[in-house]
Amino acid sequence: MTDAPKGVTLFTGVKVFSATKQKERETLGETITAWLAEQGNSICIVDKVVSQSSDNAYHCLSITLFYQRL
Numbered sequence: 678m679t680d681a682p683k684g685v686t687l688f689t690g691v692k693v694f695s696a697t698k699q700k701e702r703e704t705l706g707e708t709i710t711a712w713l714a715e716q717g718n719s720i721c722i723v724d725k726v727v728s729q730s731s732d733n734a735y736h737c738l739s740i741t742l743f744y745q746r747l
Contacts, residue, residue, distance in 0.1 A: 688723050688743040695739040702738050709740060720744040 694709050696702045713722075724743040731737065 686745070689746045690720070690744050692742045692744070693739060694742075695737060697735045697737045702736070705738060705740065709742075719747055721747055 692712065694705055694712075696705050722742055722744050726739075726741040726743075728739045728741075729737065730739075
């Protein structure tokens with residue numbers, strides 16, 4: 678995200694989606710799409726972060742959405 682002038686809010690909410698199981702990772706996009714549809718026109722996504730971490734047994738995919746409530 679870029680730095681905003683003092684007193685300017687870049688986002689008013691954060692939603693984190695994460696999945697460790699293969700089936701959950703495969704449907705993460707649909708989960709996010711459904712959540713966005715539930716929000717209707719009440720939010721505007723201002724930034725996102727996609728991260729992946731893993732160890733010997735698990736692989737975690739996280740998608741974090743930063744939004745402004747309209």
